[in-house]
Amino acid sequence: MQEIGPIGADAVHVCVDMQDLFAGDTVWRTPTIPEIAPNILRLAEHRPERTVFTRFTTPERPEDATGHWRAYYRRWRGVTGAEMDPAMLDVIEPFRRLIPPARVADKPTYSAFESPAFCAMLDEMGCGAAICTGVETDVCVLATVMSAMDRGYRVILVSDACHGSDPASHEAAMTRIYRRFEDQIEIGTTDETIAAWR
DSSP states (O other), X not given: OBOOOOBOTTEEEEEEXXXXXXXXXXXXXXXXXXXXXXXXXXXXXXXXXXXXXXXXXXXXSGGGSOTTHHHHHHHTGGGSTTTSXXXXXSBOTTXXXXXXXXXXXXXSSSSGGGOHHHHHHHHHTTOOEEEEEEEOTTTHHHHHHHHHHHTTOEEEEEEEEEEOXXXXXXXXXXXXXXXXXXTTEEEEOHHHHHHHBO
């Protein structure tokens, strides 16, 4: 696996789904968020103007979703707009105080790149490298990383700034899946990323 090389001015910190939806008392709670939040905050504070927070958004009702997402939300009806406080979609504290200059992009799917607004932000910011953090390592972070690779972005995954609700699945993603892409993914710690991103 590649070590992190110097990170240039074209990098954007893509923080995936650090929301009350996953940090709060919901069926999608990710209990490891308190462990990674301080590292994500350090990265976001390092370059807030180069940070984009994504928000996973849910439909009002399962019937409002497209295709097989309808069946998915029939199972997870409790996180739909009709049954959940919409404030649960907000980015968690203390990240909110960084917005602006940090930006927010909503996405209705796992990969941030399925959001035209997110893609437009990266284009406007002249992004050539995506520094990825957030939750979950094996779901939305994975989907976003894979899309970034497919689109030719340089991808940097911050190992101590992402996690998930299933520790075994997180570990498998970190030690097996991501490491299969050694020519396209650089993995490093928060300290290493900040040191390389000057």
